[in-house]
Amino acid sequence: MIETRGLRKSFRSRAGRETKTVDAVRGVNLEVAEGEIFGFLGPNGAGKTTTLRMLATLIEPDGGEATIAGADLRKDPAEVRRRIGYVAQGGSTWDESTAREELVLHARLYGISKAEAHRRATRALDAFQLSEYADRKCKTYSGGQRRRVDIALGIIHEPKIVFLDEPTTGLDPQSRAHMWDEIRRLRTEGMTVFITTHYLDEADALCDRIAIMDHGEVVAEGTPAELKREISGEVLLVGLDAASTPRAAELLDTEGYVTKLETVDEGGLRLYVDEGATAIPQVLRRLDGAGLDLRSVELHRPSLDDVFLTKTGRSLRES
Amino acid sequence: MKLARDTWLIFQRQILLLLRNPVWLFVGVFQPVMYLLLFAPLLKPALNAPTQAAAYKIFVPGLLVLLAIFGGLFQGFGLIAELRAGVIERSRVTPVSRLALLLGRSLRDVVSLIVQAIIITLLALLFDLRVNLGYLLLAYLMLALIALMTSAVSYGVALKVKSEDALAPLMNTVAQPVLLLSGILLPLLYAPGWLQGIAKWNPFSWAVDGTRALFAGDLGNDKVWQGLAIVAVLAVAGVVWAARQFARSVR
Numbered sequence: 001m002i003e004t005r006g007l008r009k010s011f012r013s014r015a016g017r018e019t020k021t022v023d024a025v026r027g028v029n030l031e032v033a034e035g036e037i038f039g040f041l042g043p044n045g046a047g048k049t050t051t052l053r054m055l056a057t058l059i060e061p062d063g064g065e066a067t068i069a070g071a072d073l074r075k076d077p078a079e080v081r082r083r084i085g086y087v088a089q090g091g092s093t094w095d096e097s098t099a100r101e102e103l104v105l106h107a108r109l110y111g112i113s114k115a116e117a118h119r120r121a122t123r124a125l126d127a128f129q130l131s132e133y134a135d136r137k138c139k140t141y142s143g144g145q146r147r148r149v150d151i152a153l154g155i156i157h158e159p160k161i162v163f164l165d166e167p168t169t170g171l172d173p174q175s176r177a178h179m180w181d182e183i184r185r186l187r188t189e190g191m192t193v194f195i196t197t198h199y200l201d202e203a204d205a206l207c208d209r210i211a212i213m214d215h216g217e218v219v220a221e222g223t224p225a226e227l228k229r230e231i232s233g234e235v236l237l238v239g240l241d242a243a244s245t246p247r248a249a250e251l252l253d254t255e256g257y258v259t260k261l262e263t264v265d266e267g268g269l270r271l272y273v274d275e276g277a278t279a280i281p282q283v284l285r286r287l288d289g290a291g292l293d294l295r296s297v298e299l300h301r302p303s304l305d306d307v308f309l310t311k312t313g314r315s316l317r318e319s
Numbered sequence: 320m321k322l323a324r325d326t327w328l329i330f331q332r333q334i335l336l337l338l339r340n341p342v343w344l345f346v347g348v349f350q351p352v353m354y355l356l357l358f359a360p361l362l363k364p365a366l367n368a369p370t371q372a373a374a375y376k377i378f379v380p381g382l383l384v385l386l387a388i389f390g391g392l393f394q395g396f397g398l399i400a401e402l403r404a405g406v407i408e409r410s411r412v413t414p415v416s417r418l419a420l421l422l423g424r425s426l427r428d429v430v431s432l433i434v435q436a437i438i439i440t441l442l443a444l445l446f447d448l449r450v451n452l453g454y455l456l457l458a459y460l461m462l463a464l465i466a467l468m469t470s471a472v473s474y475g476v477a478l479k480v481k482s483e484d485a486l487a488p489l490m491n492t493v494a495q496p497v498l499l500l501s502g503i504l505l506p507l508l509y510a511p512g513w514l515q516g517i518a519k520w521n522p523f524s525w526a527v528d529g530t531r532a533l534f535a536g537d538l539g540n541d542k543v544w545q546g547l548a549i550v551a552v553l554a555v556a557g558v559v560w561a562a563r564q565f566a567r568s569v570r
């Protein structure tokens with residue numbers, strides 16, 4: 001659905017007399033499949049918005065190519081515009097307009113007839129639970145309501161792909177959960193959704209696949225589960241008394257699913273395994289069969305933050 | 320046609336928002352009316368005009384051109400607010416014609432200027448100003464072209480500088496010499512030769528002379544077609560340049 005090769009963008013900015021060049025995006029290669037929720041995870045200034053704005057034809061890339069919904073970004077930006085929707089990070093509604101007016105006009109800018117635009121506006125207002133406020137000026141909306149109008153605007157023309165730049169930033173937990181549902185609903189309607197976020201839990205819970213971005217580069221890409229596994233697999237903390245620990249270590253060391261085994265000082269083992277869920281029953285069987293007294297098994301899953309940490313040497317939480 | 324349709328859509332929205340906040344009309348008419356009431360009476364003796372009506376014939380066209388220039392030049396501020404709200408960026412991701420994004424807005428400015436001009440002309444009628452209707456319409460065409468040009472330029476500059484703080488001094492700096500060198504408030508008839516020489520290079524000076532000729536009923540005056548031609552060419556250039564800014568503006 002989206003394919004990019006070596007997408008680049010630098011900005012020149014003037015600070016006093018000096019001109020500085022910021023390499024905002026330095027060669028991004030991505031592949032996004034049809035019907036998935038693809039997440040762009042990265043700290044402030046990673047280049048997420050810049051990449052999205054390039055893909056949405058708002059700024060011209062300095063280098064590289066991209067195909068979006070079958071249209072070539074460089075050769076046919078007009079066709080790209082017809083096939084995508086884009087919701088900016090900073091919002092897009094005018095204080096003095098009403099949600100309905102914005103939706104109708106926006107639909108009409110895509111060439112949709114007046115009657116159809118009104119129908120779609122009504123439908124979108126319903127779907128996003130905005131009907132109650134539809135004819136009130138946007139300046140009277142809450143942040144969450146306003147954000148929902150932004151999203152409704154982005155999909156009013158039923159695009160194949162929608163780009164959502166930080167759709168949940170600034171929302172309270174409840175509105176965020178709502179927004180996640182809305183975004184999942186878009187996927188069920190067959191839309192490909194490309195979101196950016198700097199929330200780990202959001203990338204984890206919402207996205208089918210993610211790319212982690214840092215300093216203008218994609219440092220890792222895959223499903224959240226893959227990424228976490230790729231880094232360190234999972235860790236099983238096996239609780240044993242000190243006496244049976246050596247024997248258990250001996251038994252488990254030869255098992256194929258254990259990539260690494262460490263003995264814990266006070267007794268017990270730390271097993272590095274590919275997939276904890278399948279390893280647990282095997283460990284239980286093995287130790288039980290040998291008549292060893294097992295106290296506890298604890299599964300420690302690495303988070304996306306661990307992924308980010310190993311790839312960049314920094315924690316996303318801190319940056 | 321796509322351009323016409325898109326322009327109409329943008330224009331409609333802009334007019335709707337304008338009507339929602341009609342303070343502009345009051346502000347836009349109040350100032351010129353003050354000029355008409357408090358400044359114009361000084362003109363009869365100053366201009367050596369035979370009657371008050373004759374003085375108005377010279378002053379009112381200048382006042383209208385002044386309105387057209389300033390009304391246009393300061394429209395960029397509204398655009399910066401739209402830019403900040405993300406409205407422009409949202410429009411730019413749709414396939415809407417970039418020229419329409421500009422024209423829809425500039426035409427609103429032209430329409431609101433013409434409304435102002437009509438009100439002022441009507442008031443001037445009370446002071447015995449008399450103009451041939453056909454000539455008046457030609458004069459309005461001149462005003463419309465001026466407003467189209469100045470508002471387009473203002474939008475283009477706004478998209479380039481993206482901040483009110485930069486736009487305000489820039490527009491003032493442009494407006495002041497343009498104003499002084501165009502003989503808007505007083506004709507340059509009595510100006511020293513060097514001043515008239517400089518004014519020749521000011522397109523607005525031609526526009527003012529042309530508009531005055533029309534108000535004087537002097538259609539045959541070369542200044543009429545020259546003024547119209549100059550502002551028409553400049554308006555087209557301004558529109559083309561500003562539309563290009565809409566096509567490539569960054570945030």
Ligand SMILES: Nc1ncnc2c1ncn2[C@@H]1O[C@H](COP(=O)(O)OP(=O)(O)OP(=O)(O)O)[C@@H](O)[C@H]1O
Pocket residue numbers: 011012013022023024042043044045046047048049050051089198569570
């Ligand atoms: N128009 C611009 N002019 C100059 N520099 C820019 C411009 N836009 C972005 N940048 C710079 O490019 C870099 C990437 O910015 P970008 O907005 O893409 O980051 P981001 O990942 O979206 O961050 P955030 O999470 O804060 O939204 C930053 O260093 C930013 O300062």
Ligand SMILES: [Mg+2]
Pocket residue numbers: 048049050089165
């Ligand atoms: Mg961003």
